[in-house]
Amino acid sequence: MKFIKYCPICNSESFETYMKSKDFSVSKEDFCIVRCLECNFHFTNPRPSNKELGKYYISDHYISHNNTRNNLFEKAYQLVRKISIRTKYNLVSKFFNRGRILDIGCGTGDFLQKCNEKKWSTKGIEPSEIARIQAIKNHNLEVDEDTDLKKLNGEFDIITMWHVLEHVTELNTTVAELKRLLSNEGKTIIAVPNLESFDSSYYKNYWAAYDLPIHLYHFSKTSIIKLFENHGFSLIKMKGMKFDSFYVSMLSEEHRTGNKNFFKSLIIGSISNLFGIFTKRGFSSTIYVFEKKK
Numbered sequence: 001m002k003f004i005k006y007c008p009i010c011n012s013e014s015f016e017t018y019m020k021s022k023d024f025s026v027s028k029e030d031f032c033i034v035r036c037l038e039c040n041f042h043f044t045n046p047r048p049s050n051k052e053l054g055k056y057y058i059s060d061h062y063i064s065h066n067n068t069r070n071n072l073f074e075k076a077y078q079l080v081r082k083i084s085i086r087t088k089y090n091l092v093s094k095f096f097n098r099g100r101i102l103d104i105g106c107g108t109g110d111f112l113q114k115c116n117e118k119k120w121s122t123k124g125i126e127p128s129e130i131a132r133i134q135a136i137k138n139h140n141l142e143v144d145e146d147t148d149l150k151k152l153n154g155e156f157d158i159i160t161m162w163h164v165l166e167h168v169t170e171l172n173t174t175v176a177e178l179k180r181l182l183s184n185e186g187k188t189i190i191a192v193p194n195l196e197s198f199d200s201s202y203y204k205n206y207w208a209a210y211d212l213p214i215h216l217y218h219f220s221k222t223s224i225i226k227l228f229e230n231h232g233f234s235l236i237k238m239k240g241m242k243f244d245s246f247y248v249s250m251l252s253e254e255h256r257t258g259n260k261n262f263f264k265s266l267i268i269g270s271i272s273n274l275f276g277i278f279t280k281r282g283f284s285s286t287i288y289v290f291e292k293k294k
């Protein structure tokens with residue numbers, strides 16, 4: 001285990017325990033989330049060392065990395081995934097018709113494949129071997145294994161991290177590297193769970209998007225904006241992810257009761273989306289678009 005002594009966003013040394021919960025997917029071990037008393041950032045502390053982290057990723061539940069369709073839930077998931085890819089691409093195409101795109105944590109490469117179809121020049125990074133091989137084999141994509149952005153060169157018009165930033169061990173280095181790798185007019189698109197969402201406060205320590213211990217950071221709108229501003233970025237757009245609330249509610253129900261409780265998850269997910277639309281809490285997960293400060 002590794003203790004984080006300084007807040008990754010403001011460098012303060014004063015934290016309080018925010019929540020105790022556990023790894024529901026793999027190890028069933030207990031973990032703790034702390035809150036920085038200075039800037040209100042929430043993060044997993046202590047966390048597994050970089051060496052230990054890998055073993056917490058092995059799970060049957062990690063279905064974003066395979067394409068099996070063995071039940072209704074999987075089928076719904078695959079359909080939603082298709083719609084999500086289209087939505088993601090539509091967002092990218094708002095900024096550029098085509099250009100160079102880097103997807104960090106590209107999984108099986110479905111999103112990059114869509115960009116490829118639209119004549120973008122694409123590059124992916126994916127540490128998981130199973131996912132990476134699928135991306136290369138199925139879609140003929142260029143995908144690197146090495147997650148060390150410092151070794152990467154070139155200028156990208158768009159860099160995406162779809163539910164990836166909460167996993168990276170070197171938070172500040174990663175954001176600094178995003179800036180180095182972006183073209184002057186480039187945009188970086190970051191999707192992360194939202195700690196302040198309705199489903200988060202409803203499920204409390206059972207909330208699946210805490211995903212301990214592999215989610216190292218638990219962002220709010222304020223904390224992610226502060227992080228990127230520290231590195232010379234400004235926020236230009238925010239967008240709620242309306243499907244995530246249902247998916248996260250189902251997994252949270254499963255953590256709490258052992259059952260996905262489909263209809264209840266549908267209700268909680270819908271309420272969460274309504275809070276996202278009509279209040280300042282935001283959605284279950286949010287997409288943030290940042291550019292270099294002008």
Ligand SMILES: [Zn+2]
Nearest residue numbers: 007010036039
């Ligand atoms: Zn802080």
